[in-house]
Amino acid sequence: MTVTIDGVERELEPGTTGTDLFADRRDVVVMRVDGALWDLARELPAAAAVEAVTVSEPDGLMVLRHSTAHVLAQAVQQVNPDAKLGVGPPIENGFYYDFDVAQPFTPEDLKALEKAMQRIVKEGQSFVRREVTREQALAELAHEPFKCELLTHDTEGAEGASVEIGEGDITIYDNVRRGGEVAWKDLCRGPHVPSTRVLQNGWSLMRSAAAYWKGSEKNPQLQRVYGTAWPSKEELTAYKERLAEAERRDHRRLGVEMDLFSFPDEIGSGLAVFHPKGGVVRMEMEAYSRRRHVEEGYEFVYTPHATKAQLFQTSGHLDWYADGMYPPMHMDEERDVAGNVTKQGQDYYLKPMNCPMHNLIFRSRGRSYRELPLRLFEFGTVYRNEKSGVVHGLTRARGFTQDDAHIYCTREQMKDELTTTLNFVLGLLKDYGLEDFYLELSTRNPEKSVGSDEIWEEATATLREVGLESGLELVPDPGGAAFYGPKISVQARDAIGRTWQMSTIQLDFNLPERFELEYTAPDNSRQRPVMIHRALFGSIERFFAILTEHYAGQFPVWLAPVQVRAIPVAEAFDGYLQDIAARLRAKGVRVEVDTSDERFPKKIRTASKEKIPFVLIAGGDDADAGAVSFRFRDGSQDNQVPVDEAIDRIVAAIETRAQV
RNA sequence: GCUGGCAUGGCGCAACUGGUAGCGCACCCGACUUGUAAUCGGGCGGUUGCGGGUUCGAGUCCCGCUGCCAGCUCCA
Structure with missing residues (x-):
C-alpha cells in the first residue's frame, strides 16, 4: 500500500504501524493520520497521509500531558481503590485529573502519589487502545459512576469531557505491564504516548483543589489534582523557575517589601490603602494620564461615590x-414608638460604575451638536461586591478607581472618534512601558442585544477597521460583546510573557436610550448621541499591580518613589552630596542623601534593596574632580561624571520616561 | 459563594505528641567610620487575628467569626 509520510510517498507492507515507521525516532510520541492524532501502535490505513508528531510540538506535548494524567489516575486508584474517576484533560503547562474521594488530598498524599507515579513510569507500561461498544464500556466501568454518566448523557459543554469520549468510537485504554498484565484501564478517546517511560522525570504534581463536576456550581465537588509535564527534566526545571520568577514579582509581595500599599484587615477585604511610596508611583501615573487627557481634549468631571x-x-x-x-x-x-414607619426611607448605593453619573452631566442642560464629541473624564472610584473567594491583591479589589471616560458623539463622528481613541490608548500604554500588544474584537451575540442591525454593523466594521489599521494582531471574540454594543480591548504582554487585558473601548447603544440623551442637530431636530465607554488602565490599582510586576519593582525613573539616593563614602562628603541633592531637588527630582551612621557598604545594600534607579556616590576622588559616580540597579557603574552632566542625565531620564 | 489550607512582634520564620513564646531583619541607644550588598555591643517590641469552649494548664485540641492563600465558579 502507498502511504504519504511527512509529505513523501512510500510503499509499505499492509499492517505497518507508526511504531514500525518511526522506530528510530525516539522523540516521536504520536502521529497525525489524515489530520487526526493516532497512537503509534495503530496500523496505518492505505493511502493515508501520515505525519510524525514529536513531544516538542503543541499536539505532542498535549498527548504527553494527558498520558501523565492517566498515570496519576492509576496511582490514585492504587493508593485508594475507592477513588472514583472524573475527567483528566491536558491544560496549559500540564494536566489535571478529578477524583471523587472521601478525604481531600493532603500535600503528603501528593508526595505519596508522585512516588507511585514514578514506579508506574519506570515499569514502562504501554497504553493499549481498545474499541468497545457503549454496552461493553458500561459493563466494564460499572464501578465508575462519572464515566458511566459521560457514556450515557449528553456531554455538550462538559469541561474536559471531550478527552474521554470522542465523536467516533468509544475506546478504553489499558495500561499493560511488560509481562502483558493489564495494570489499569480508563475510558479515553486517546491518543497516548506509547509507553509511560516517555514521561521520564519531566513531570511533577503541583497542588490539589476542589472543582465542580462538569464545571457547574450545582454539581458535586470533586478533588482535582494539578500537575505539570514537560518533555524533559530541564524544561520542567525551567518552568518551575518561571513560576518562581512570577512569585518574586508578585505585586502583593513587592507591595509589602517596598512599602507601597497594604490591605488592613480593619478596613475589609479588597480595600487597599496606598502608603507614601506607593502614593508617589500612583500620583505620577495619574498626573501623566491627566496631562495627556487634557491634551487630547477631555474635560474633567467629579461625581460622588454614593x-x-x-x-x-x-x-x-x-x-x-x-x-x-x-x-x-x-x-x-422614621418610625413611631410602636415601630410603624411614619416616613418612608430611601436606599442609597455605592456606585459600581461611573457612566450613569456622567450621563446626568450630559443631560443637565440642552446640548448642541457643536459640543460634540463631548469627552467626560474622571478618576472615578467604584465599589463592587466581589465574591469573597475572587478578591486578589490590587488586580481584583472591591474598591478601585477607574480612569473612566465617556464620549458622546454623533454617528458620523463615531469612526474618527474610535480611531483617535485607540491610537491615544496605545500610545499612552507605550509611554508606561508596555510595548507588546494584541487586540480582541468582541462582536454581537444575536441572541441578546439591543440596537439596530445597521448601527451594530457600522460600529463593528468601524472597530475592525480601526483595529486592523493599528497594525496589531486582531483576535476575534465572536458573541463576546455586551448586549449594548461591540467592544475592542487591548491585551498587553508583560516582561515575562503573561498577557493582561488592559484598555477597553466599548460602544453603547443602550444607555443613551435609557437616559433619553439628546442633542440638537443643525436642522434643529433632536438626535440621540452615540456613547463610547473607554478606560485605559481599567482600574488604576490593577494597572499599578501590572506595572509593579512588569518592572519587578524596578520602576522607570519617572515613576520610582525615590529617584536618586546619594551615598557619601564617608561623613566628610555629606555636605558635598547635599549641595548636589539641593540642585536636583530644585529641578523636581526626588532625591535623598544617606547621612545615617551606617557604614558605606550597608548603605549600598539598603539602596539596592529599595530598587532605587540612581545611586550617586562621592568620595575624595569624585570631590576633587567636581564629579559623582553613578551606581545602577544592575550593579554597573559610571564613575566620576562631572556634576553638571550628572544632573542633566538624571533630569533627562525623568523627562523621557526612560528605564535605567 | 464552594472546597481545602493558613493566621505567632513592622517583615521573614521557630516553639517534640497541650506544660507557660524564641531567632534574624527592621526600629532605638552607644561605639566605630574614606570606595561598592549585612561593623560591634546594648535596648525596645507579642494577653500568638477576634469571640467562645475543653483542660489543672491552650500558640498547640473543638466551635463560630474575620482575614489571607490555591483552585473552582464569577468578573457589568
Whole structure:
C-alpha cells in the first residue's frame, strides 16, 4: 500500500504501524493520520497521509500531558481503590485529573502519589487502545459512576469531557505491564504516548483543589489534582523557575517589601490603602494620564461615590447587577414608638460604575451638536461586591478607581472618534512601558442585544477597521460583546510573557436610550448621541499591580518613589552630596542623601534593596574632580561624571520616561 | 459563594505528641567610620487575628467569626 509520510510517498507492507515507521525516532510520541492524532501502535490505513508528531510540538506535548494524567489516575486508584474517576484533560503547562474521594488530598498524599507515579513510569507500561461498544464500556466501568454518566448523557459543554469520549468510537485504554498484565484501564478517546517511560522525570504534581463536576456550581465537588509535564527534566526545571520568577514579582509581595500599599484587615477585604511610596508611583501615573487627557481634549468631571437607588434603576444596573453591588444603605426612615414607619426611607448605593453619573452631566442642560464629541473624564472610584473567594491583591479589589471616560458623539463622528481613541490608548500604554500588544474584537451575540442591525454593523466594521489599521494582531471574540454594543480591548504582554487585558473601548447603544440623551442637530431636530465607554488602565490599582510586576519593582525613573539616593563614602562628603541633592531637588527630582551612621557598604545594600534607579556616590576622588559616580540597579557603574552632566542625565531620564 | 489550607512582634520564620513564646531583619541607644550588598555591643517590641469552649494548664485540641492563600465558579 502507498502511504504519504511527512509529505513523501512510500510503499509499505499492509499492517505497518507508526511504531514500525518511526522506530528510530525516539522523540516521536504520536502521529497525525489524515489530520487526526493516532497512537503509534495503530496500523496505518492505505493511502493515508501520515505525519510524525514529536513531544516538542503543541499536539505532542498535549498527548504527553494527558498520558501523565492517566498515570496519576492509576496511582490514585492504587493508593485508594475507592477513588472514583472524573475527567483528566491536558491544560496549559500540564494536566489535571478529578477524583471523587472521601478525604481531600493532603500535600503528603501528593508526595505519596508522585512516588507511585514514578514506579508506574519506570515499569514502562504501554497504553493499549481498545474499541468497545457503549454496552461493553458500561459493563466494564460499572464501578465508575462519572464515566458511566459521560457514556450515557449528553456531554455538550462538559469541561474536559471531550478527552474521554470522542465523536467516533468509544475506546478504553489499558495500561499493560511488560509481562502483558493489564495494570489499569480508563475510558479515553486517546491518543497516548506509547509507553509511560516517555514521561521520564519531566513531570511533577503541583497542588490539589476542589472543582465542580462538569464545571457547574450545582454539581458535586470533586478533588482535582494539578500537575505539570514537560518533555524533559530541564524544561520542567525551567518552568518551575518561571513560576518562581512570577512569585518574586508578585505585586502583593513587592507591595509589602517596598512599602507601597497594604490591605488592613480593619478596613475589609479588597480595600487597599496606598502608603507614601506607593502614593508617589500612583500620583505620577495619574498626573501623566491627566496631562495627556487634557491634551487630547477631555474635560474633567467629579461625581460622588454614593447615590439613591433611582439612578441605578434608570441605568438598569439594579435589574442585572445588583449581586455585584454593595447592599443598600437605608436612610431617612422614621418610625413611631410602636415601630410603624411614619416616613418612608430611601436606599442609597455605592456606585459600581461611573457612566450613569456622567450621563446626568450630559443631560443637565440642552446640548448642541457643536459640543460634540463631548469627552467626560474622571478618576472615578467604584465599589463592587466581589465574591469573597475572587478578591486578589490590587488586580481584583472591591474598591478601585477607574480612569473612566465617556464620549458622546454623533454617528458620523463615531469612526474618527474610535480611531483617535485607540491610537491615544496605545500610545499612552507605550509611554508606561508596555510595548507588546494584541487586540480582541468582541462582536454581537444575536441572541441578546439591543440596537439596530445597521448601527451594530457600522460600529463593528468601524472597530475592525480601526483595529486592523493599528497594525496589531486582531483576535476575534465572536458573541463576546455586551448586549449594548461591540467592544475592542487591548491585551498587553508583560516582561515575562503573561498577557493582561488592559484598555477597553466599548460602544453603547443602550444607555443613551435609557437616559433619553439628546442633542440638537443643525436642522434643529433632536438626535440621540452615540456613547463610547473607554478606560485605559481599567482600574488604576490593577494597572499599578501590572506595572509593579512588569518592572519587578524596578520602576522607570519617572515613576520610582525615590529617584536618586546619594551615598557619601564617608561623613566628610555629606555636605558635598547635599549641595548636589539641593540642585536636583530644585529641578523636581526626588532625591535623598544617606547621612545615617551606617557604614558605606550597608548603605549600598539598603539602596539596592529599595530598587532605587540612581545611586550617586562621592568620595575624595569624585570631590576633587567636581564629579559623582553613578551606581545602577544592575550593579554597573559610571564613575566620576562631572556634576553638571550628572544632573542633566538624571533630569533627562525623568523627562523621557526612560528605564535605567 | 464552594472546597481545602493558613493566621505567632513592622517583615521573614521557630516553639517534640497541650506544660507557660524564641531567632534574624527592621526600629532605638552607644561605639566605630574614606570606595561598592549585612561593623560591634546594648535596648525596645507579642494577653500568638477576634469571640467562645475543653483542660489543672491552650500558640498547640473543638466551635463560630474575620482575614489571607490555591483552585473552582464569577468578573457589568
